Amino acid sequence: MAFINYSAREINCKLVYYGPGLCGKTTNLKVIYEKTAEGAKGKMISLATETERTLFFDFLPLALGEIRGFKTRFHLYTVPGQVFYDASRKLILKGVDGVVFVADSQEERFEANLESLENLQQNLREQGLELSKIPWVLQYNKRDLPNAVSVEEMRKALNPTGEIPEFEAAAMSGKGVFETLKALAKLVLLELRKGSK
Amino acid sequence: MSLTPQLVLFEEDHTKILAVSKRLVSDANAKAVFLVDKNGQMVAEAGELVGIDTTSLASLVAGNIAATGGLAKIIGENEFPVHFHQGERDNVHITLVAQRIILVVVFDDRSSLGLVRLRVKKAGQKLAELFEDLFKKAEAELSDEGPGSPFAEITDDDIDNLFSD
Numbered sequence: 001m002a003f004i005n006y007s008a009r010e011i012n013c014k015l016v017y018y019g020p021g022l023c024g025k026t027t028n029l030k031v032i033y034e035k036t037a038e039g040a041k042g043k044m045i046s047l048a049t050e051t052e053r054t055l056f057f058d059f060l061p062l063a064l065g066e067i068r069g070f071k072t073r074f075h076l077y078t079v080p081g082q083v084f085y086d087a088s089r090k091l092i093l094k095g096v097d098g099v100v101f102v103a104d105s106q107e108e109r110f111e112a113n114l115e116s117l118e119n120l121q122q123n124l125r126e127q128g129l130e131l132s133k134i135p136w137v138l139q140y141n142k143r144d145l146p147n148a149v150s151v152e153e154m155r156k157a158l159n160p161t162g163e164i165p166e167f168e169a170a171a172m173s174g175k176g177v178f179e180t181l182k183a184l185a186k187l188v189l190l191e192l193r194k195g196s197k
Numbered sequence: 198m199s200l201t202p203q204l205v206l207f208e209e210d211h212t213k214i215l216a217v218s219k220r221l222v223s224d225a226n227a228k229a230v231f232l233v234d235k236n237g238q239m240v241a242e243a244g245e246l247v248g249i250d251t252t253s254l255a256s257l258v259a260g261n262i263a264a265t266g267g268l269a270k271i272i273g274e275n276e277f278p279v280h281f282h283q284g285e286r287d288n289v290h291i292t293l294v295a296q297r298i299i300l301v302v303v304f305d306d307r308s309s310l311g312l313v314r315l316r317v318k319k320a321g322q323k324l325a326e327l328f329e330d331l332f333k334k335a336e337a338e339l340s341d342e343g344p345g346s347p348f349a350e351i352t353d354d355d356i357d358n359l360f361s362d
């Protein structure tokens with residue numbers, strides 16, 4: 001849940017990157033960290049295993065600028081994608097304002113994407129949230145790989161109504177990373193406006 | 198939308214909370230006191246803060262509490278209400294206040310665990326009252342529009358401008 005601080009005149013929102021293991025969540029945050037100006041970012045924290053798999057979460061605080069005299073801050077988190085870290089994923093989802101679902105375009109990860117999306121819905125439901133009612137966007141990552149399935153196929157499986165904003169990405173080279181983030185940040189701010197009317 | 202209402206902190210509440218935090222720093226001979234929302238947002242900070250990355254601190258403290266809270270549930274406890282981490286120079290004492298706020302006290306050998314524990318007890322009660330008040334206000338706000346959030350009137354342009362670099 002967003003935190004509105006009248007005293008510091010800032011608003012804080014929590015965005016979570018979700019998706020199957022190795023789909024590129026941490027890579028998204030690394031790219032955002034590298035390409036964001038010094039003053040607009042804090043330290044990136046990665047709680048990872050020795051092999052760089054996310055163990056608990058990555059965290060990156062961003063300060064985007066001001067709206068009506070309020071600093072808008074976004075706290076970006078990634079979850080650990082490996083199936084057996086489900087307890088940790090649930091914890092990180094608490095208080096979420098918006099989700100980027102990062103799908104791995106590789107053919108052999110097709111099922112893993114679906115399972116992870118279902119897992120996201122289930123874990124949200126456990127805290128009384130419906131995915132369809134919160135701001136979220138889809139990222140089709142690893143479009144650079146030769147074994148990537150077509151976007152149409154991915155859409156059919158992950159975004160059948162076509163209502164969810166979707167972005168093609170090759171996070172390792174930075175492609176699509178900021179488009180995805182901006183789209184979600186915008187949806188979250190619009191939701192805040194809705195919520196305060 | 199969510200089960201926990203949005204946290205809204207007004208100047209007057211912040212002033213009161215900060216006063217209690219500062220008092221705790223001096224009463225407990227502590228280096229610093231932090232109040233962190235369970236979601237990882239810093240609510241108030243007092244004491245010697247030079248060189249401390251408070252944003253990182255808030256997110257890690259919240260992660261820590263979330264993880265140990267999950268652990269507590271697994272063994273049939275509701276939550277571990279007190280945490281203590283001992284370092285070579287600095288120590289960290291962590292308690293939960295009003296279920297949603299994490300009270301962090303950083304201290305060194307100018308103080309002691311006993312003293313910190315004692316002072317935290319008293320300050321914790323006062324803080325709990327303040328936060329209960331604040332949560333009630335936030336809920337009331339949700340039901341009857343209140344003074345309104347600064348975001349009620351943002352335009353699409355405002356949002357686009359954030360990204361215009």
Ligand SMILES: Nc1nc2c(ncn2[C@@H]2O[C@H](COP(=O)(O)OP(=O)(O)OP(=O)(O)O)[C@@H](O)[C@H]2O)c(=O)[nH]1
Nearest residue numbers: 021022023024025026027054080081142170171172
């Ligand atoms: N070819 C290609 N590789 C990518 C891309 N994005 C990420 N990778 C690689 O995929 C691997 C896993 O990326 P991570 O970002 O660590 O994946 P993750 O989703 O954080 O994985 P977990 O932490 O286990 O959940 C790394 O070797 C990345 O370099 C991409 O767009 N294209």
Ligand SMILES: [Mg+2]
Nearest residue numbers: 025026053054
């Ligand atoms: Mg990762």
